[in-house]
Amino acid sequence: MRSVSLRNSIVVLAAFLLGIATTPLGLPLWKQFVMWVSYDQYATLVFKCDNAMREHMRAKQLVSREPSERHVDVLESAELALLDCQDYDLMRKRLKQYGITDNELSLMGLQAIEEQAKTLQKVIEIHEIRY
Numbered sequence: 001m002r003s004v005s006l007r008n009s010i011v012v013l014a015a016f017l018l019g020i021a022t023t024p025l026g027l028p029l030w031k032q033f034v035m036w037v038s039y040d041q042y043a044t045l046v047f048k049c050d051n052a053m054r055e056h057m058r059a060k061q062l063v064s065r066e067p068s069e070r071h072v073d074v075l076e077s078a079e080l081a082l083l084d085c086q087d088y089d090l091m092r093k094r095l096k097q098y099g100i101t102d103n104e105l106s107l108m109g110l111q112a113i114e115e116q117a118k119t120l121q122k123v124i125e126i127h128e129i130r131y
Contacts, residue, residue, distance in 0.1 A: 027099065034098045035108060038091070042105075043112030045091055048084035056082055 059078040063071045092105055 031099055031104065034095065034100060035104060038095060039108060039112075042091055042095070042108055043115070045084065045088040046109045046112050047116065048081075049088040052078070052081040052084045 056075075056078040059071070059075040063075050095105060096102075
């Protein structure tokens with residue numbers, strides 16, 4: 001009976017030491033896996049939120065310049081589109097819970113923009129906010 005207990009203790013100690021030894025490798029691999037799995041969805045939400053914010057700002061400016069019922073309807077539609085930003089924010093927070101840093105999330109967003117924009121002009125249009 002005592003030898004089984006000793007063997008179990010040795011197995012637990014060996015597993016603990018193996019865990020400590022692999023931690024420096026495990027975390028980067030885990031992060032790369034999480035980023036790879038979530039990249040497409042995250043990239044889509046980056047674009048949806050960016051476009052929603054841009055259209056909302058334009059709609060607000062339009063209403064302030066030329067108030068009309070039609071322009072108010074456009075603004076209300078733009079406000080509904082901001083729900084995409086809620087989805088984006090929730091995903092960002094979930095990825096942060098999985099250990100992804102703000103810098104890594106920013107990198108994912110920039111990579112998504114690069115993939116979408118094939119020319120410098122397109123990159124400028126994506127980032128530009130017109131007044």
